[in-house]
Amino acid sequence: MSEIQGIYVLWLRDVKKFFRIKSRVIGSLGMPVFFLIFLSIGFRRASIPSLPEGISYGDFIVPGIVAMILLFSGTFSGVSVVWDRQFGFLREIMVSPVSRTAIALGRTLGGATTALLQGLMLLILSTFIGFSLPLTTMPLAIFSMFLIAMAFTGLGILFSVFMRDVHGFQIIMNFFVFPIFLISGTLFPISEFPEPVAMISKLNPLTYGVDAMRYATLGFSEIDPVTDFAVLLLSTFCILLTASFLFSRTEVE
Amino acid sequence: MRIGLKAGAAEMKPIVVRELIKEFGELRAVDSVSFEVEEGEIFGLLGPNGAGKTTTIKILVTLLKPTSGEAFVAGNNVLKNPGAVRKNIGVVFQDTTLELDFTARENLDFHARLYGMSKEERKRRIEDVLSLVELSENADQLVKNFSGGMKRRLEIARGLLHVPKVLFLDEPTLGLDARTRRRIWKYLEEFRGDTTIMLTTHYIEEAEKLCDRVAIMRKGRIVAVDRPEALVKRLEGERVMVIAESAEKLRSALKGFSIFERNGKLEIFVNSAEQFIPKLFEIARANGVNIEEVSIKRASLEDIYVKLTGGEV
Numbered sequence: 001m002s003e004i005q006g007i008y009v010l011w012l013r014d015v016k017k018f019f020r021i022k023s024r025v026i027g028s029l030g031m032p033v034f035f036l037i038f039l040s041i042g043f044r045r046a047s048i049p050s051l052p053e054g055i056s057y058g059d060f061i062v063p064g065i066v067a068m069i070l071l072f073s074g075t076f077s078g079v080s081v082v083w084d085r086q087f088g089f090l091r092e093i094m095v096s097p098v099s100r101t102a103i104a105l106g107r108t109l110g111g112a113t114t115a116l117l118q119g120l121m122l123l124i125l126s127t128f129i130g131f132s133l134p135l136t137t138m139p140l141a142i143f144s145m146f147l148i149a150m151a152f153t154g155l156g157i158l159f160s161v162f163m164r165d166v167h168g169f170q171i172i173m174n175f176f177v178f179p180i181f182l183i184s185g186t187l188f189p190i191s192e193f194p195e196p197v198a199m200i201s202k203l204n205p206l207t208y209g210v211d212a213m214r215y216a217t218l219g220f221s222e223i224d225p226v227t228d229f230a231v232l233l234l235s236t237f238c239i240l241l242t243a244s245f246l247f248s249r250t251e252v253e
Numbered sequence: 254m255r256i257g258l259k260a261g262a263a264e265m266k267p268i269v270v271r272e273l274i275k276e277f278g279e280l281r282a283v284d285s286v287s288f289e290v291e292e293g294e295i296f297g298l299l300g301p302n303g304a305g306k307t308t309t310i311k312i313l314v315t316l317l318k319p320t321s322g323e324a325f326v327a328g329n330n331v332l333k334n335p336g337a338v339r340k341n342i343g344v345v346f347q348d349t350t351l352e353l354d355f356t357a358r359e360n361l362d363f364h365a366r367l368y369g370m371s372k373e374e375r376k377r378r379i380e381d382v383l384s385l386v387e388l389s390e391n392a393d394q395l396v397k398n399f400s401g402g403m404k405r406r407l408e409i410a411r412g413l414l415h416v417p418k419v420l421f422l423d424e425p426t427l428g429l430d431a432r433t434r435r436r437i438w439k440y441l442e443e444f445r446g447d448t449t450i451m452l453t454t455h456y457i458e459e460a461e462k463l464c465d466r467v468a469i470m471r472k473g474r475i476v477a478v479d480r481p482e483a484l485v486k487r488l489e490g491e492r493v494m495v496i497a498e499s500a501e502k503l504r505s506a507l508k509g510f511s512i513f514e515r516n517g518k519l520e521i522f523v524n525s526a527e528q529f530i531p532k533l534f535e536i537a538r539a540n541g542v543n544i545e546e547v548s549i550k551r552a553s554l555e556d557i558y559v560k561l562t563g564g565e566v
C-alpha cells in the first residue's frame with residue numbers, strides 16, 4: 001500500500017509541477033513547434049516516393065516531431081534524477097520507507113506523464129496547420145505515445161545511475177538522444193535510408209514507436225503495427241526492469 | 254558479540270555505531286568511529302568543516318554504505334535492513350530538500366503520504382507540526398518565498414511529521430540568526446526525553462545549551478564524547494590568569510605547569526584553582542616576584558573544542 005502511495009506521490013509531484021511552471025512548458029514546446037512549421041513549409045512540395053498517395057510530408061512529420069518531444073522530454077526528466085539526488089527532493093524520498101523500485105517507477109511514471117502531456121499539446125497544435133486527428137484511433141495513439149515516453153524516461157533514469165554529476169548530460173544529449181532521434185524514421189521514412197542505416201534503425205525502439213503513432217494517426221505504417229506494439233511493449237518492459245533494478249542499488253552521495 | 258540477533262531490537266540503544274569506516278577513494282572521511290546514543294537523548298556531533306559529520310549521518314540514514322564497521326538505528330542494521338531503519342527515522346539534511354515550487358502544506362502533504370498516513374491523520378499532524386514551528390499562517394505560501402529560517406523550520410516540522418523514533422539533523426541552524434536559532438532549540442527541547450535526536454553543528458554554544466552529550470569529531474575520528482560540562486572538566490580543568498611584575502622569572506619558577514603567555518598575562522592550566530593559588534603566592538614570594546592581579550577562568554567548551562580540533566573552527 002505504501003508502495004502505491006509512494007509511486008502516486010512521485011507522479012503527483014511531477015504532474016503538479018508541470019502545470020505550475022508554465023514557462024517551462026512553453027519553453028519545451030517552442031523548438032518542436034518551429035520544427036513542425038518549418039519542415040512542413042519547406043518540404044511541402046517535395047515528393048517522397050515511399051509515402052503513399054494522400055499523405056503529405058507535413059502529415060508524415062507530425063508524429064515524428066511528437067515522438068521527438070517524447071524522447072527529449074522523457075530522457076531529460078529521467079536524467080534529471082542525478083540533479084535531484086544531489087540537491088533536491090529525491091534525497092528526502094530516499095530516506096522514506098518507499099522502496100527504491102517504487103521510487104524508480106513513480107519517477108518514470110511522472111516524467112512520462114509530463115512528456116505525454118507535452119506530446120498531446122503538440123498534437124493538438126498540429127491541427128492548426130492542417131493535421132487531422134482521427135478520434136476513433138486516438139486511444140491507440142495515446143497508448144503508443146505513453147509507451148515511448150515510459151521507455152525513454154526509464155532509459156534516462158538508467159543513465160542517471162551511472163552519472164556522478166550533471167556534467168555527463170551533454171554527452172547523453174549528443175551521443176544518445178540525437179542519434180536515436182535521427183535514426184528512427186521521425187524525419188524520413190526508414191525505407192529512404194540506405195540498407196545499413198535502415199538495419200540500425202530497426203534496433204531503435206523509437207522507430208517502432210513513431211511507426212505505431214503513424215499507424216494510429218495516419219493509418220500509414222512501414223512496419224506491421226502488431227510488431228510495432230510488441231517491440232514497444234517489450235523494450236519498455238525491459239528498460240523499466242533494468243532501470244529500477246540498477247536504481248535500487250544506487251547510493252546517494 | 255554483545256548484541257546478538259535474538260536479543261531483539263527492543264533492548265538496543267536507538268543508535269549504536271561500531272568501528273565505522275567510510276572511504277572515498279584515498280580519503281578516509283570517517284575513521285573507526287564508535288559511539289552509542291541513549292533513548293530520548295539529544296546527541297551532538299561537533300566538528301570543523303570536512304570532519305566527517307555529514308558522512309556519518311548519511312550512513313546512519315541509509316544513504317551511503319559504510320566501507321566497514323556496523324551501525325544500528327532503532328535496533329536495525331543500516332546495511333542489512335535499511336527499510337526498517339527508514340521507517341523509524343526523520344531526517345533534516347544540511348542543505349534544503351524542500352520543493353520550492355510548492356506550498357508549505359503541499360510539501361508536508363507529500364511527506365505524510367510517503368509515510369502512508371491516513372487522510373485524517375495527515376490533516377491533524379500537519380496542523381500540529383505547523384503550529385509547533387509557528388508557520389500555520391504561512392502554510393499556503395510557496396516555499397520559494399520563505400526566508401532561510403522559515404525553510405529550516407518547515408524542514409524540522411517535516412522531519413517530525415511522521416513521529417520518528419530517531420531524528421537526524423545535519424546543521425539545523427546553519428546560517429540562521431541568533432533569535433531563529435534559539436527558536437529552533439526551543440522546538441527541539443520539547444522532544445527531549447521522547448524522541449532521540451542526533452544533530453551536527455559548528456556552533457559550540459548549540460552543543461553546550463542543547464545537547465545532553467557531545468562527540469567532538471576531527472578528521473574522521475571522534476576525539477571525545479561526553480556531557481558538555483564533563484568534557485570541559487575532564488579535559489581542561491581551570492585556568493589561572495596572573496599579572497606579575499617580572500613575568501619571566503615567575504614563569505621559570507613555575508616549571509612543570511602548563512603555561513602560556515598572552516598579552517603580558519600568564520595563563521596557567523591547573524586542575525583546581527582554589528588549591529593552586531596559595532601555592533602560587535608561596536612560589537612568588539620565595540622568588541621575590543610581586544603579583545599584581547590574579548583571576549580564575551573556567552574553560553568553556555569552545556576552548557576544549559579548539560584544543561581538540563587543533564585550532565580549526
Ligand SMILES: Nc1ncnc2c1ncn2[C@@H]1O[C@H](COP(=O)(O)OP(=O)(O)OP(=O)(O)O)[C@@H](O)[C@H]1O
Nearest residue numbers: 253277280282300301302303304305306307308309
Ligand atoms: N561523495 C563524496 N566523494 C568524495 N569525497 C567526499 C564525498 N562526500 C564527502 N567527502 C569528503 O569527506 C570529508 C568529510 O565530509 P563531510 O561532508 O562528512 O564533512 P562535514 O563534517 O559534514 O563538513 P561540513 O561541516 O563542512 O558540513 C570531506 O573531506 C569531503 O570532501
Ligand SMILES: [Mg+2]
Nearest residue numbers: 306307308347
Ligand atoms: Mg556537513
